[in-house]
Amino acid sequence: MAEALGFGHSVKRKEDARFLRGRGNYIEDIKFPGMLWLDIVRSPFAHAKIKSINKEKALATPGVAAVITGADLVPYKLAWMPTLMSDQQMVLPVDTVMYYAQEVAAVIATSRYAAADGVAAVDVDYEPLTPVLNPHKALEPDTPVIRADKQSNRIWHWEVGNRAAVDDELANADVVVAEDIYIPRIHVASMETCGCVAKWDSVEGHLTLYMTTQAPHAIRTVVALVTGHLGLMEHKIRVISPDIGGGFGGKVPVYPGYVLATAASVLTGAPVKWIEDRTENLQADSFARDYHIHGELAATKEGKITAMKMGVVADHGAFDSAANPSKFPAGLFSIATGSYDFQKAFAEVDGVYTNKPPGGIAYRCSFRVTEAVHAIERMVDVLAQKLEMDPADLREKNFIQPEQFPYKSATGWEYDSGNYPAALEKAKSIIGYDALRQEQKEKRAKGELMGIGISTFTEIVGAGPSHTFDILGIKMFDSAEIRIHPTGKVIARLGTKSQGQGHETTYAQIIAEELGIPEDDVAVEEGDTDTAPYGLGTYASRSTPTSGAATAVACRKIKDKARKIAAYLLEAREDDLEWEKGKFFVKGAPDRAKTIQEIAFAAYTNHPQGMEAGLEAVDYYDPPNLTFPFGAYICVVDIDRGTGQVKIRRFVAVDDCGTIINPQIVDGQIAGGLTMGMAPALLEEIVYDENGVNLTGSFSDYLLPTSVETPKWEMDKTVTPSPHHPFGAKGVGESATVGAPPAIANAVVDALAHLGVTNIDIPITPPKVWAILKEKGVAL
Amino acid sequence: MNVTININGKEYSDDVEPRLLLVHFIRENANLTGTHVGCDTTSCGACTVLVDGVPMKSCTMFAVQANGKSITTVEGLAQNGKLAPIQEGFHEKHGLQCGFCTPGMMLTSVAFLKKNPHPSEEEIRWAISGNLCRCTGYVNIVEAVQYAAEKMAEAQNG
Numbered sequence A: 001m002a003e004a005l006g007f008g009h010s011v012k013r014k015e016d017a018r019f020l021r022g023r024g025n026y027i028e029d030i031k032f033p034g035m036l037w038l039d040i041v042r043s044p045f046a047h048a049k050i051k052s053i054n055k056e057k058a059l060a061t062p063g064v065a066a067v068i069t070g071a072d073l074v075p076y077k078l079a080w081m082p083t084l085m086s087d088q089q090m091v092l093p094v095d096t097v098m099y100y101a102q103e104v105a106a107v108i109a110t111s112r113y114a115a116a117d118g119v120a121a122v123d124v125d126y127e128p129l130t131p132v133l134n135p136h137k138a139l140e141p142d143t144p145v146i147r148a149d150k151q152s153n154r155i156w157h158w159e160v161g162n163r164a165a166v167d168d169e170l171a172n173a174d175v176v177v178a179e180d181i182y183i184p185r186i187h188v189a190s191m192e193t194c195g196c197v198a199k200w201d202s203v204e205g206h207l208t209l210y211m212t213t214q215a216p217h218a219i220r221t222v223v224a225l226v227t228g229h230l231g232l233m234e235h236k237i238r239v240i241s242p243d244i245g246g247g248f249g250g251k252v253p254v255y256p257g258y259v260l261a262t263a264a265s266v267l268t269g270a271p272v273k274w275i276e277d278r279t280e281n282l283q284a285d286s287f288a289r290d291y292h293i294h295g296e297l298a299a300t301k302e303g304k305i306t307a308m309k310m311g312v313v314a315d316h317g318a319f320d321s322a323a324n325p326s327k328f329p330a331g332l333f334s335i336a337t338g339s340y341d342f343q344k345a346f347a348e349v350d351g352v353y354t355n356k357p358p359g360g361i362a363y364r365c366s367f368r369v370t371e372a373v374h375a376i377e378r379m380v381d382v383l384a385q386k387l388e389m390d391p392a393d394l395r396e397k398n399f400i401q402p403e404q405f406p407y408k409s410a411t412g413w414e415y416d417s418g419n420y421p422a423a424l425e426k427a428k429s430i431i432g433y434d435a436l437r438q439e440q441k442e443k444r445a446k447g448e449l450m451g452i453g454i455s456t457f458t459e460i461v462g463a464g465p466s467h468t469f470d471i472l473g474i475k476m477f478d479s480a481e482i483r484i485h486p487t488g489k490v491i492a493r494l495g496t497k498s499q500g501q502g503h504e505t506t507y508a509q510i511i512a513e514e515l516g517i518p519e520d521d522v523a524v525e526e527g528d529t530d531t532a533p534y535g536l537g538t539y540a541s542r543s544t545p546t547s548g549a550a551t552a553v554a555c556r557k558i559k560d561k562a563r564k565i566a567a568y569l570l571e572a573r574e575d576d577l578e579w580e581k582g583k584f585f586v587k588g589a590p591d592r593a594k595t596i597q598e599i600a601f602a603a604y605t606n607h608p609q610g611m612e613a614g615l616e617a618v619d620y621y622d623p624p625n626l627t628f629p630f631g632a633y634i635c636v637v638d639i640d641r642g643t644g645q646v647k648i649r650r651f652v653a654v655d656d657c658g659t660i661i662n663p664q665i666v667d668g669q670i671a672g673g674l675t676m677g678m679a680p681a682l683l684e685e686i687v688y689d690e691n692g693v694n695l696t697g698s699f700s701d702y703l704l705p706t707s708v709e710t711p712k713w714e715m716d717k718t719v720t721p722s723p724h725h726p727f728g729a730k731g732v733g734e735s736a737t738v739g740a741p742p743a744i745a746n747a748v749v750d751a752l753a754h755l756g757v758t759n760i761d762i763p764i765t766p767p768k769v770w771a772i773l774k775e776k777g778v779a780l
Numbered sequence B: 001m002n003v004t005i006n007i008n009g010k011e012y013s014d015d016v017e018p019r020l021l022l023v024h025f026i027r028e029n030a031n032l033t034g035t036h037v038g039c040d041t042t043s044c045g046a047c048t049v050l051v052d053g054v055p056m057k058s059c060t061m062f063a064v065q066a067n068g069k070s071i072t073t074v075e076g077l078a079q080n081g082k083l084a085p086i087q088e089g090f091h092e093k094h095g096l097q098c099g100f101c102t103p104g105m106m107l108t109s110v111a112f113l114k115k116n117p118h119p120s121e122e123e124i125r126w127a128i129s130g131n132l133c134r135c136t137g138y139v140n141i142v143e144a145v146q147y148a149a150e151k152m153a154e155a156q157n158g
Ligand code: FES
Pocket: B036, B037, B038, B039, B040, B041, B042, B043, B044, B045, B046, B047, B048, B057, B058, B059, B060
């Protein structure tokens, strides 16, 4: 029999078996007899009136079954849908398009090719309007309000902290630094795009919706809320999230295509498939970031930070379709005080409508945490530069010290645990920090450009305690349901949904650790709302902090019952029994033992009178707090004075995510996260022209890192368990995406600091660096 | 138009539109869904298959162009139920997360290792640079290819 390995073992992934053989089951692989295809007509303008839509030619195209426009949806009250941020979003416009590539009509046909022919044949007559593209301009009083259903282009204003105290400190401090930092619009671009298959059963009045979603249960509830007035109730809706080809936050929102496919299935009575192509994915799906930040820090001349102020204009596009917890329109941007100990902080964010696609979603990071971390980590370097201090020294001087945890931050968070000096020390010693500084000095003397960048970040993940966190009122707990079969084998079902994180393996390891049942004997299932317990899904690094915790707690409930059965079988008192991985034995008589498998069998065949049969438990875990993973990253770059090219020579990442379940999977998450951190730092940006036309609609313009640009990451760990999580884990899927961009940006600025450069906005592309080199007279 | 394409040793014949892409023939006509589509500009490599042993992006070829040719897809890598060295390598070295890029990555690697059985890390990185992966950061993919190279060398020597 296979052994139960549990924590700390690099158990090889269970899910690999199907993926390696081409037997995964992704959305595009799902098909049914008689299935129709849906394709979408999209707007060529960023802002325009729709004068008319002519379907005639499309309907006459061979294979085309139907064409749906906004006007067709109005009688069913489906032209608009609610967003997760209590805004509303057009499914299809009735009279005005709000952004380039917006959905304008849907064509349903017998094949994907016929549907594309139909799309080409739909005639739309537009009257272009002037788009509002700059969010600062959108806030000016004489700029027209772009949304007919709103009074202002300002969606909301959010603030936290003590403005007066901070202003006072900024006015009186020894040293003040200020910087404008723009974090541009980017796109998660998971390798699989979004899509769905909607299957309406008109006899049963039942909808099965196979869709690329990170949060199937929440989606079921949203669908019920949107369609309840049409008689489609929650018990008649089954959402199935099959294998997902990467999510990263992009598969949390509801896109119009999902609603259209559902409407089309009801209309035609056939299953309808919608799969977006890459151009649609990059041009119309929700984007991330787009934060215009003004940061200020006050400090003593010795380098003790005394206050922080951050002001942000956040471009949310035409609809506020971000996926933040309801009470946090700016996500968890208030983590911007970072790893540093000061008690005066103030942050404010204005959300703004512009004629761009909606969003403000994550990009492999917890709600707006990357923006916060980039802002503070850049500002700390700006301060170090002003004080002429080494940025490592400045950080060490300001770190929250290990004995200060739990630490109450100036913006109200209670950090659970941390040891920041240890992480930085480790990173410095691995990379040989002092020698690098020496080398840099020598290179500088020779005119060579080399930079060293540090990022000592703190994340905030695992939402969340339900008293504070909800999405559309649904509390952000998560769940596990574990059933032990008579032969000791297990089925575990969870409210989360893996998109490549390896849940089938890590959840099995938690069960192996807690119950001593071999990983091989555990089947893990997620993503089917008919079978899995309700949960909020996988994003914001919340699976291990919430469903992972629920798994451990459910196992412990099972163990309590198992103890009773063991006591009965061994004719011993319950408190005379001791647990050792996988069995109960009588204290002092280790031979008198019952394994969990024997106990499971007895639970169905020979359980005590008066006890319910079976061995199973459900847990809905409501974390008492968030978790605060952290890390220290150091990056070394060399800049080519001839081309402006930045080359990452080395990158050391020391991460601390608390208890580690599977070291190989954790390192895999970090390596992937580092690469997705490097991407916006050096390569990726969604760009619009002056008419609001998206210029980066393909992978030839929107540059994902390939194996050649990606350096060989050097990864190490410190382990500071979370004191409130059942087994001390904190979550790791996104730390690296959050921590890497400022380390890289800081390294590049550091290479040019002696020339008076204090900030370069990401992505730091060769033309941008070349322009600086030229201006400073050092270009070759 | 009538085409006959041999995929993983089996003949598939169908009457297709001239514009049908090879990748759609493989996925829909032959019902082999392990080959994926990740872009529409020949950029991502998720659709890579071997056409007469040469790695090709099957989204950039018409089915009719493959008429009479022999194709290997991910479904054809394992032999008699035994994983190929490249598949073993991806499993052992954790070279896949979501698995979407994996079939294309493996087929590119198989063709590359045939030409260059003892590659350096740098050579592997260049060889797979036409295949994008959004999840793994490539470190483990490179190690998976190295693992496969070693396994194949062992098998050859002994
Ligand atoms: S699908 Fe991207 S290259 Fe073929």
